[in-house]
Amino acid sequence: MNTKKYLVAGLMVSAFLFGCKKDRNTEIEVPVVPESNQFVTSLFDYVPAPGQFINMSFGTMEAAKGILKKEGLVSLGAWGGYIVLGFDHTVTNRKDLADIMIKGNAQSNFAEPGVVWVMKDDNKNGKPDDTWYEIAGSESGKTGYIRDYEVTYTKPTPANGDVAWKDNKGNSGVVGINASHTQSYYPDWISTSQYTLKGSLLPSTNVNMTNPGLIVSMPFTSGYADNQVTGDAIDISNAVDKDGKNVVLTGIDFIKIQTGIQANLKAVGEISTEISSVSDLSLVK
Structure with a gap:
């Protein structure tokens, strides 16, 4: 028996295992390579709330796919409507810098x-099935901000009628149709007569309907999508857990964006977050 041979092999295995453990501890699952795309490259889910642009050109599954690897435009409908996207690499949480740029049509x-919301691929299966962390924006904790909020939407009869909703706080209302968009606002591909969306509700204090001829919805200070005209820079360092406590993430692999305000603006329609692109700021030239 050649004990030297087996000893060397054992040392090689130990070195290999130690090396893997070291890589794991960096928590950068998929490093940036020359071929990495600055934009999101994967669509995992698109569940919009009812809205005036749903079932139209930028309120479809095709529109959701249209923001992969490039700029496009997709609507998320009324409160709670969301899209889940993934990068082809881990977006690193850079010290004292914003990490993700989200553009809309604000x-x-x-x-x-x-x-x-952001997620790291902790179980390394390439799917967004780990823990979502909310990016705490400027309105977190203020009056009108509600976590663990839920809204159930009911399919109307006729199909192109107002869409009724009820929340878990005893409130109800409608996503009202308007003269500009008369199609069904309830997503055609949702087969059930009701569906419930969950998330965080943002205050509607930025909305002013005093003048029906000029309804305004002013931007918040920071931390949200479709908020600033030039786009919204998101810092992963502002991620918080389910209790609102800050979490330390070295990077993220998935992102979820969700309409944050429930408001019926009459002729103007509902407030619906729109997304044109999502990109890793470290790769934006």
Whole structure:
């Protein structure tokens, strides 16, 4: 028996295992390579709430796919509507820098803020089935901000009628149709007569309907999608857990964006977060 041979092999195995453990401890699962795309590259889920652009050009599954690897435009509908996307690499949490850029179609006096959630691929299976962490924006903890909020939407009869909703706080209302968009607002691909969306509700204090001819929805300070005209820079360092406590993430692999405000603006329609692109700021030239 050649004990030297087996000893060397054992040392090689130990070195290999130690090396893997060291890589694991860096928590950077998929490093950036020259071929890495600055934009999100994978669509895992698109569940919009009812809205005036749903079942139209940018309120479809095709529109959701249209923001992969490039700029496009997709609507998330009324409160709670969401999209889940993935990068082809781990987006590193850079010290004292924003990490993700989300662009929408916000105007200077009309923002439609969306809540941003991030996830790291802890179990390394390439799927967004680990823990979501909310990015704490400027309105977190303020009056009107509610965590663990839920809304159930009911399919109307006729199909192109107002869509009724009820929340878990005893409130109810409708996503009202308007003269500009008369199609069914309830997503065609959802076969059930009701569905429930869950997340965080943002205050509607930025909305002013005093002048029906000029309804405004002013942007919040920071931390939301479809909020600032030039796009919204998101810092992974602002991620919080289910108790609102800050968490330390070295990087993230998945992102979820969700319409944050429940508001019926009459002729203007509902507030619905729109997304045109999501990118890793470290790769934006």
